[in-house]
Amino acid sequence: MEINDELIKQWEPKIVRMLSNTFVIGMDWDDLAQELRIAIMKAAHGFDEDRGVIFHTYLHTAMVNTLRTLINKAQKHEVPISLDATYYEDDEPLLDQLAESLTYGSVEVDRELAELLDSLDLTDQERKYIILRIEGLTMEEISEDLRMSAYKVKDTLRTRLEYLVNAGG
16 A cells, blocks of 8 residues: 555544544643554555455554554553642642642532532542543543543442442442
8 A cells, every 4th residue: 555645644633533532641732643644654565465455454453453452552651659749739749739739729619419429438549530531631631640641540430339339339
């Protein structure tokens, strides 16, 4: 298969669709799009028509695998953080912020919701995810705040809550 600018232009809408709901910590949209363009070129180079697979299927798999690899690498990459450092506009040391994160942050929740959250035995990420969603942050903003995929936390939380509902009912 010929690798040229037209090939990339042809699949650019697929890149846009795939990245419309994808967030990778530490990478902006343009970086991700470029990684997918590279995946297109590699897929075109490695595609073998004799294997009985259409190019779109082969390409889709290559692009999904590229994104998965980037997400996994980003989640495994831990950035060392000093507890004396400040990370928000209020210049409050992170150690103090951690102590405050055990509460419900700046969100005013009613007593019933607070009791419900306490009764669910949530992880710190799950608790923070719920609070940030209540505050109205986007999934991308939550991912940056949690330093991990907000979608992963949401799915884990959903699974746990479904289990609790089914076990209790």
